[in-house]
Amino acid sequence: MARGTGRGGSSAAPRSVDVAQLAGVSQKTVSRVFNNEPYVSAEVRQRVLDAAGELGYRLNNAARALASGRTRTIGVVTLGTALYGPASLLLGIERAARDTGYALRVVNTLEGDPGGIAGAVEALLEQGVDGIVVSEPIDEGAVSIPVDVPVLVLGAPPAFDGPRAVSAGVGADLLARAATEHLLDLGHATVHHLAGPQRWYAARDRLEGWRAALAAHGRSEPPVVEGDWSAASGYAAGLDLASDRDVTAVFAANDDMAIGLIRALVEAGRRVPDEVSVVGFDDIPVAAYVAPPLTTVRQPFDAVAQEGLKLLVHAIENPQADPLLASDPPVELVVRASTAPPPD
Template sequence: MADVAQLAGVSSQTVSRVSNGFPGVNEETRSQVLAAMKELGYRPNSAARALKRGEFRTIGVITFSLSSTGNVRTLEGIATAAAQEGYAVTLLPVAVPTQDEVRGAFSRLGELAVDAVIVIMEVHLLDAVRLQLPPHVKVVVVDSDAGDRYTVVDTDQAGGARAAVQYLLGLGHRTVRHLAGPEESYAAERRTAAWRAVLTESGCEVPQPVRGDWSAESGYRAGLVLAEQADCTAVFAANDQMALGLLRALHERGRRVPEDVSVIGFDDIPESGSFLPPLTTVHQDFAEVGRLCVEGALSQVRESGTARGTTLVETRLVVRGSTAAPAG
């Protein structure tokens, strides 16, 4: 900064004001300072700025998995929303959901100097190992029911599942089979519970769910089982990838979709409209989830406090060609 000031013929304070975009510097002086910066290759030291302000303009994100569509698209939404606010994102995957691993992740993020932390993890994992997030850390939790302890942002899992099952029953199906996600998943359990509740309230038979692991391959294996059940006319799959595998299995076993079996997924991934047939599914607004996560984190940063409670992002049913009234 002293070198820039000497070359431009101004004080270091003037260089600082130009560097930080403060008003009150005439245009001729500002142009001289900017020209000197360019000639000397000067760039403001962001670390020094952060220490002076006590703010790093960085949000940390902890996640247990980057293999699921939901986590990846939520992370994309967080990164986009953070960038719009002028914040960077530091990602820290945690391989094993233990107290020590999560405590270590928070310690590493502290060393990397972040202003707040967004945690993408399942409350089942939290409860299973009795995880406690460090106190006095500004935290937003995604996809959990820990709203009494932290700020939580989630998709309306139950509402989306209810809409899917009610739609199939409204078409005339006597019951709906369920291709569920993994038991340890909070989102999967919410969707399963809503499926079961709608069938019970409607006086329908509640079949045993067939469980997958979110992958298309697991949907295919489950589909081979469901295809052998002659009375299976409708299936609600807990995500679109498993629905894709299900469609393949039904096709291989000669069960037509939607003439013989109707299929609904969950997520509305970009490719779902290109499935054969195009998939009826529940749309999740991952961009809005990401935006609300960043908003919740920054509100804690700016207000220097913590907040608790859950914000749900609405879903909507997207009807395409994979659903129809049952034959006959």
């Protein structure tokens, strides 16, 4: 894909819509020029070619798609990470796409790159995708992206300049609330929270769900401990929490941190669950086989992906219809041996 400086020194790759605007014609006319179709006057054809040359525009798949109709492809913008949540949601999207008849094109972003989302969306638009899924879990700052195809937002990424955006939530706040209420229902006076990094939308949602559960039950809110999703950060937090004998219940924002936390508690002489109960989040495959087996909430990755793609395909194939509304994802608490009533 060729890139040029464009007008005003912009480094973004020019698109057919930019050529059309500069030449004063429609995108369809730009497509006809670059595909050597008839019914374009010599004067208009030259004007389009001149505009394309000024912008550094080259023929691409998006231009071909304008002439041929839909490409039956959906672009996916996602964080390039091996972390369980984002990777599992991407797998869910890939599985759900098989039933839609659409192929996927995936572009990964990098943590700490504020222009990564815009660049990924731009690259997919240049490939002529019919719609875009944005599964971007990290807040990289305010980004305004003009998009002329339907967009499915999973979670809470930046806003889009476009008339056809639909969203499907992963329900992290509801799951976090269920995890916290499980501990309160067992009789614990309050629940401590080992949070994920707050640049992540999911970590914020889990924090809010924990807070909502405590507030609904009129319980005090202990200071939040923040980890980085790793078992090592859970272990470090556990060493601090173990010294506080008032701590009888902890909700960790993911299973890896919960496992590290349990290791630290046990090493410090705090028995789990006899003295301290621990709930995780995700239900990773190993959660059932640690000692003790971990109580956790299972993320409905496949259900969210199927629901979201249903909304997106409807928006693609019914451009004049009202968008469908997403339903709340299921909440599944998996109770194992890491939770129990508080000690007398």
